[in-house]
Amino acid sequence: MTTTEVGAKAVRPPAAAGETARAGRARARRRLRYAPAIGAGVGMVVVWHLIVTGFEIPTYIAPSPWQVLVVFANQGDILWINFLPTLLEAVCGFALGNTIAVLLAVWFVHSGVAERAFYPIAVFINTIPIIAIAPILVLMLGNGYEPKIVIAALICFFPTLVNMVRGLKAVSPQMLELMRVLSANDREVLFKIRLQSSLPFLFAALKIASTTCVIGAIVGEWIGSNYGLGSLIIEATYNFRAPLLYATVILGAGLAVAFFVITSLVERHVLKWKPGEVF
Amino acid sequence: MTRAAAVASGCIEASPATAIAVRDLAVRFDGDAGSVTALDGVGFEVPEAGFVTMLGPSGCGKSTLLRAVADLVPISAGSINVFGRTPEQARRARDFAFVFQDATLLPWRSVIDNVRLPLEVGRRGGAVEQHAEPEELLALVGLEGRADALPHELSGGMRQRVSIARALVCRPRVLLMDEPFGALDEINRDKLNEELLRIWQETGTTIMFVTHSVPEAAFLGQKCLVLSAQPGRVREYVDISFTSPRALGMRDTLEFVQVTAHLRSLLELPR
Numbered sequence: 001m002t003t004t005e006v007g008a009k010a011v012r013p014p015a016a017a018g019e020t021a022r023a024g025r026a027r028a029r030r031r032l033r034y035a036p037a038i039g040a041g042v043g044m045v046v047v048w049h050l051i052v053t054g055f056e057i058p059t060y061i062a063p064s065p066w067q068v069l070v071v072f073a074n075q076g077d078i079l080w081i082n083f084l085p086t087l088l089e090a091v092c093g094f095a096l097g098n099t100i101a102v103l104l105a106v107w108f109v110h111s112g113v114a115e116r117a118f119y120p121i122a123v124f125i126n127t128i129p130i131i132a133i134a135p136i137l138v139l140m141l142g143n144g145y146e147p148k149i150v151i152a153a154l155i156c157f158f159p160t161l162v163n164m165v166r167g168l169k170a171v172s173p174q175m176l177e178l179m180r181v182l183s184a185n186d187r188e189v190l191f192k193i194r195l196q197s198s199l200p201f202l203f204a205a206l207k208i209a210s211t212t213c214v215i216g217a218i219v220g221e222w223i224g225s226n227y228g229l230g231s232l233i234i235e236a237t238y239n240f241r242a243p244l245l246y247a248t249v250i251l252g253a254g255l256a257v258a259f260f261v262i263t264s265l266v267e268r269h270v271l272k273w274k275p276g277e278v279f
Numbered sequence: 280m281t282r283a284a285a286v287a288s289g290c291i292e293a294s295p296a297t298a299i300a301v302r303d304l305a306v307r308f309d310g311d312a313g314s315v316t317a318l319d320g321v322g323f324e325v326p327e328a329g330f331v332t333m334l335g336p337s338g339c340g341k342s343t344l345l346r347a348v349a350d351l352v353p354i355s356a357g358s359i360n361v362f363g364r365t366p367e368q369a370r371r372a373r374d375f376a377f378v379f380q381d382a383t384l385l386p387w388r389s390v391i392d393n394v395r396l397p398l399e400v401g402r403r404g405g406a407v408e409q410h411a412e413p414e415e416l417l418a419l420v421g422l423e424g425r426a427d428a429l430p431h432e433l434s435g436g437m438r439q440r441v442s443i444a445r446a447l448v449c450r451p452r453v454l455l456m457d458e459p460f461g462a463l464d465e466i467n468r469d470k471l472n473e474e475l476l477r478i479w480q481e482t483g484t485t486i487m488f489v490t491h492s493v494p495e496a497a498f499l500g501q502k503c504l505v506l507s508a509q510p511g512r513v514r515e516y517v518d519i520s521f522t523s524p525r526a527l528g529m530r531d532t533l534e535f536v537q538v539t540a541h542l543r544s545l546l547e548l549p550r
Binding site for chain 1: 349350351370371373375376377379381383385386387396397399400401429430431
């Protein structure tokens with residue numbers, strides 16, 4: 001061990017008083033970091049309120065923030081009953097779409113023929129608007145959870161497939177040479193190298209999928225359904241119940257944000273190493 | 280009884296056996312613009328437990344030569360023999376380990392798990408029954424206490440030490456090193472040069488070491504294979520011996536300067 005290399009990592013003597021003061025300041029700084037976002041959010045709600053009341057806009061066109069809040073308090077049971085199916089469909093669709101995408105990506109990376117055969121088909125399916133596929137799936141799968149789950153899965157599928165194929169191939173040539181010198185087989189290269197080095201790419205895709213799977217579930221519910229946030233949106237629109245409509249939209253967005261935050265937290269936990277650094 | 284054991288027990292006279300024999304080696308690459316001859320008619324031998332450095336202008340094929348020995352590049356003509364085996368057989372038997380210019384560590388694995396990697400893969404032949412203790416190897420390369428660190432927490436020099444420890448974990452008979460210290464600053468490089476000599480003496484491993492630094496080639500090698508470029512041929516296989524022990528201070532002595540001057544003159548010869 002050399003002194004130059006060790007010097008930087010020398011243990012600092014504990015300085016209890018100074019340490020707590022510094023930690024306190026760091027905590028204050030962290031809180032201040034979110035201050036602009038919170039301020040902007042509150043500011044926009046205030047502007048919304050001022051516009052709606054100032055121009056005397058009728059409730060059925062645009063409700064005030066207060067009226068939306070009242071819906072959450074008084075009609076919470078309706079929102080909750082319709083929230084649960086959408087949650088279930090989004091979670092199942094997320095799991096299904098991403099699992100198939102990852103398995104397909106692994107197949108593509110090991111078989112050039114499979115990639116050349118099925119990649120264009122995957123691209124083609126992705127180019128069909130999801131709103132056009134939805135009725136087809138409802139015809140095939142009926143009015144239950146299934147078509148919604150499949151739509152949510154479809155919408156997650158493509159970004160994950162593309163990213164995962166790239167991630168599995170993003171292994172340095174030298175790393176592969178190392179594995180060859182060690183006489184490692186394809187399975188060992190996959191499990192020891194490729195899967196781990198694809199994780200940054202996978203999480204980039206999962207973050208996209210975490211919000212789009214909610215969109216997929218809601219779009220699925222628009223087409224012939226009498227439950228779920230999607231169906232509630234349609235119902236509230238046709239009955240000019242604007243406060244309920246706004247509350248439903250906010251709930252759907254909140255669900256997507258919650259998925260995104262959970263995915264980000266899992267990513268931070270799994271990717272403790274620093275991706276992107278070359279060794 | 281292996282020859283090394285026979286020598287140790289005094290059964291046969293201690294003249295060094297041949298670890299690697301290269302005969303009439305040619306390596307050609309077929310590209311779109313026709314075939315390029317990287318190496319042509321290369322022949323030399325590396326004695327067991329010897330330290331051979333390979334020196335030459337860039338593009339002379341010294342890395343290609345090392346890769347051919349490591350079965351990373353196919354041979355077009357001639358033969359390579361590693362302890363009586365072909366490169367492929369030697370690779371499967373884990374006769375050699377390779378150290379790349381970059382440490383090539385798995386960034387998600389701790390130092391100790393990186394060192395263990397060779398024990399976890401390619402075991403179909405049961406080739407790694409006899410292996411070194413990863414913890415002891417970390418001590419050997421001067422990294423005790425950093426076993427649980429992740430590669431991004433280490434300096435470039437420390438990462439290369441980890442990769443040397445990983446190369447030694449299967450107790451290879453040959454260590455093939457492709458400019459392992461080329462990306463390091465001079466101070467770290469000097470330090471690692473000295474430590475590599477110590478490791479070589481402690482383990483008795485045969486080492487082939489590619490470099491483009493003349494002082495490094497002279498300081499480390501018992502022999503230095505000087506190659507000429509396009510196509511790569513052996514210009515001279517220089518024996519290097521010093522009266523004083525090899526230590527960094529020796530590089531200012533007259534005999535060291537004479538050796539480096541000779542190596543340099545070989546490099547500067549017209550084709």
